[in-house]
Amino acid sequence: xxxxxxxxxxxxxxxxxxxxxxxxxxxxxxxxxxxxxxxxxxxxxxxxxxxxxxxxxxxxxxxxxxxxxxxxxxxxxxxxxxxxxxxxxxxxxxxxxxxxxxxxxxxxxxxxxxxxxxxxxxxxxxxxxxxxxxxxxxxxxxxxxxxxxxxxx
Amino acid sequence: xxxxxxxxxxxxxxxxxxxxxxxxxxxxxxxxxxxxxxxxxxxxxxxxxxxxxxxxxxxxxxxxxxxxxxxxxxxxxxxxxxxxxxxxxxxxxxxxxxxxxxxxxxxxxxxxxxxxxxxxxxxxxxxxxxxxxxxxxxxxxxxxxxxxxxxxxxxxxxxxxxxxxxxxxxxxxxxxxxxxxxxxxxxxxxxxxxxxxxxxxxxxxxxxxxxxxxxxxxxxxxxxxxxxxxxxxxxxxxxxxxxxxxxxxxxxxxxxxxxxxxxxxxxxxxxxxxxxxxxxxxxx
Numbered sequence: 001x002x003x004x005x006x007x008x009x010x011x012x013x014x015x016x017x018x019x020x021x022x023x024x025x026x027x028x029x030x031x032x033x034x035x036x037x038x039x040x041x042x043x044x045x046x047x048x049x050x051x052x053x054x055x056x057x058x059x060x061x062x063x064x065x066x067x068x069x070x071x072x073x074x075x076x077x078x079x080x081x082x083x084x085x086x087x088x089x090x091x092x093x094x095x096x097x098x099x100x101x102x103x104x105x106x107x108x109x110x111x112x113x114x115x116x117x118x119x120x121x122x123x124x125x126x127x128x129x130x131x132x133x134x135x136x137x138x139x140x141x142x143x144x145x146x147x148x149x150x151x152x153x
Numbered sequence: 154x155x156x157x158x159x160x161x162x163x164x165x166x167x168x169x170x171x172x173x174x175x176x177x178x179x180x181x182x183x184x185x186x187x188x189x190x191x192x193x194x195x196x197x198x199x200x201x202x203x204x205x206x207x208x209x210x211x212x213x214x215x216x217x218x219x220x221x222x223x224x225x226x227x228x229x230x231x232x233x234x235x236x237x238x239x240x241x242x243x244x245x246x247x248x249x250x251x252x253x254x255x256x257x258x259x260x261x262x263x264x265x266x267x268x269x270x271x272x273x274x275x276x277x278x279x280x281x282x283x284x285x286x287x288x289x290x291x292x293x294x295x296x297x298x299x300x301x302x303x304x305x306x307x308x309x310x311x312x313x314x315x316x317x318x319x320x321x322x323x324x325x326x327x328x329x330x331x332x333x334x335x336x337x338x339x340x341x342x343x344x345x346x347x348x349x350x351x352x353x354x355x356x357x358x359x360x361x362x363x364x365x366x367x368x369x370x371x372x373x374x375x376x377x378x379x380x381x382x383x384x385x386x387x388x389x390x391x392x393x394x395x396x397x398x399x400x401x402x403x404x405x406x407x408x409x410x411x412x413x414x415x416x417x418x419x420x421x422x423x424x425x426x427x428x429x430x431x432x433x434x435x436x437x
Binding site for chain 2: 057059068069070071072073074076078099100136139140143144146147148149150151
């Protein structure tokens, strides 16, 4: 548990978080490892975790019908994977797959949701941090959608 | 404004092209190709990184193209060009040994000399890597004069990546960081997927002592500048290269006017605060 808490404390996502909040979060954390090619989760599955990637590379993939999966983003060391655990109906909207062997900390979203309901300060802290992640992802998505490198007609 | 450039290699009449012979004309990607040229009169075309020339496809027209070769080898003039219209299409069809007209070089330069003693971050998007390459060559020729050097490059897909061999060579150096990302990909690509601005947070540099040179579509540059300033890089340390419809290239015709600036002579390279307001006006 001590090791997990040290890892969480040193992760930029949790920078500046109160020690007692970190202790609660550590209670919902486990070390996980995915081999190259493993799915971390699949679109439509129940979203009960999020992941702090410690090592490796993860692809976020969308599978259009009868077509090769499209990789829309890669995540690496220091990145956060997944916020569907926070938003009803708690289902993944895309596939996540380990492009290389990946080590991560998995945080039990169902457990955290429950703790946040009882500790609103913890909930607010987590929401602030996830808002930043979501906002950055949205900015990146806007830029991707604009397809700025495409030829101009 | 950027440093002024000695264009003494240009003929007295800036509207008169010099004749250049095509040494090589080869495809980089499906829509980009590189022309390697040599002056018919034997005089090298001296240029500074970031400058452009007007390339004339006889009978078809003239286009402004950034020089993308090595400034220390001015005997060979290199341009990487994206085929987007009839003139760039005509230039693509000029075979080895054919002649094209060249005017220039014109415009302001990347602040390579001024960057000495600092970390240098190059942020390139799409064909924007071509105008940055001469600055990168200069930095690497004088590598010991700079701190950390990073090249962050974003392309549309893996098939659109320019200068693949050189990127590999630069990546294998121990004295620079090279990160390449694509906006979209299918299986088989093992590199980054995502916008180039996301690479900025993964790059090690000292924001207080960093000069950033950014070139790509304007929207991409705005996002890149936001990310760089978010990391603590002052706007005065960020340089961008702009593109407008250059015609005369000597500040005469006004086609490339952006607010009070003529991109052809006041740019194309600007310190970001010089153009910050103009880039945020939709109508401009």
